[in-house]
Amino acid sequence: MPKIAIVDKMHQDGINLLKKNPKFECEIIEDLSKKNLISKLPDFDGITLRRGKIDSEILQNCKKLKVISRHGVGYDNVDTNFLKKNNITLLVTGTTTSTSPAEHIMFMILNISKGKDLYDRSVRNGKFGAIMHMKHQTFELFSKKILIIGFGRIGRKLIKKCLGFEMEVYVYDPFVDKKIIESFGGKKVSNLDDGLKVTDILSLTVPLNKETNNMINMKKMKMMKKTSIIINISRGGVVNEKDLNEALEKEIIYGAGLDVFEKEPPSDENPLLKNKKVLLSPHAATFTKECVSDMAIQTAQNIIDFFDDKLSDSMIVKL
Numbered sequence: 001m002p003k004i005a006i007v008d009k010m011h012q013d014g015i016n017l018l019k020k021n022p023k024f025e026c027e028i029i030e031d032l033s034k035k036n037l038i039s040k041l042p043d044f045d046g047i048t049l050r051r052g053k054i055d056s057e058i059l060q061n062c063k064k065l066k067v068i069s070r071h072g073v074g075y076d077n078v079d080t081n082f083l084k085k086n087n088i089t090l091l092v093t094g095t096t097t098s099t100s101p102a103e104h105i106m107f108m109i110l111n112i113s114k115g116k117d118l119y120d121r122s123v124r125n126g127k128f129g130a131i132m133h134m135k136h137q138t139f140e141l142f143s144k145k146i147l148i149i150g151f152g153r154i155g156r157k158l159i160k161k162c163l164g165f166e167m168e169v170y171v172y173d174p175f176v177d178k179k180i181i182e183s184f185g186g187k188k189v190s191n192l193d194d195g196l197k198v199t200d201i202l203s204l205t206v207p208l209n210k211e212t213n214n215m216i217n218m219k220k221m222k223m224m225k226k227t228s229i230i231i232n233i234s235r236g237g238v239v240n241e242k243d244l245n246e247a248l249e250k251e252i253i254y255g256a257g258l259d260v261f262e263k264e265p266p267s268d269e270n271p272l273l274k275n276k277k278v279l280l281s282p283h284a285a286t287f288t289k290e291c292v293s294d295m296a297i298q299t300a301q302n303i304i305d306f307f308d309d310k311l312s313d314s315m316i317v318k319l
Contacts, residue, residue: 001025002307003064005041008032008050010071014296018048021304034058041065046306048299049078056082069302071295072286073097073153074235075317076208084319091302094153094314096294097286101233102157104285105203108231108257109146111279114138137254139227141165147189147199149215150206150234151176158203159184170195196223201231208235218243221252233259233285241272248277259285 004018006028018026029040032052041047042061047054050071056079059065068078069091083090111117115138122131144167148155151173162169169186172195178188189195196202202224206212216230217240224230230253232239241262247253257279258272264283272278286295298315305311 002045002066003027003043004046004048004303005029005044006048007037007041007052007054008071010048010050010299011292011296013293014048014071014298014300017297017300018303023307024304046303048303050299051077053077055079059083059086059088067091067303067306069299069306071299074207076235080317080319089306090317090319091299091306091311091315092317093295093298093302094312096291096298098153098157100288100291101154101205101285102161103288104233104259104281105154105158105205105231105257106161108233108259108279108281109141109201109203109229112229112255112257113141116279137227141167143168144200145170145198146201146203147172147195148186149173149192149202149204151181151186152205154205154233155203156184158205159186167201170199193220193223196220199228200225201229204230204232204234204238206234206238208237212238214238214240216240216244218247218252221247224253226251227254229253229255229257231257233257236261236264241270244278245271245275248275255279257281259283 001024003025006015006026009028009030018024037054037058038061041058042063045064046067048069048071054077059079059082065088067089071093073092073094075090075092078090080090119131122128142165146162146167147170148158149172151171159169163185170189171181171186172189172192181188215238221243230239244256248256255277259281260283266273286292302311302315
């Protein structure tokens, strides 16, 4: 009977799917310290992984391990080189993590374009009439140009929402054919710099790797309009945080929205925490009741399907 470690508690719907399956023995591990994971994980055949980092030092002791099922689509918290060398399968929740993140991007765009909580605060603070005389910039989304970097599941959900606001959508993704992008109503950008020069809103939905690390830095921000905004819900490190803070302070760009950070949680010294031109959220783009349940169910179902030899190829990460 395969033993499954549920590393970091996920939604009960996913836990129940595994615990009520007579083919598996399960244990929830909530102490995510390296010391505890080194001690506990060698006993298991499979792992579901939400938070927590599983590196080669942990994995080298896991001689029985056959599969890791990620609670999400990112896997920068797993040593993929070790998995590849040791023929351990890595799975992701390929079909459940697109709607909520796409909505989160729109939440950030709308929040910034309409002055964040400016209007709400003005009413609560007794400045109902004074708001019309304040210096503030709000703007319509109608006819604005958005550049979507990364046209996977989230990007394809996002484009529909942007077109609903009658925005002009550009897409930069070297791995997606022009005809596919055009079939969704977008325009393919072959050169990133060309796209940055014309865009009003930049949205990033890419994995963190050698190509995307520090992808948006000061050099790139200086190409953008002074009225532009940057939204990053993908991974911290794709946008250079130091450069972003400086670009906002010097009015090189207008605003930004971040759901992810280079270090999570960000340190108290991170200047972006005090910068009022950036909207922040705690890596919460998938934190809707529907998404957390669906992700947990698919994380568990991937484990079940793997051992039943019924797994869809779309859930397997090609290492």
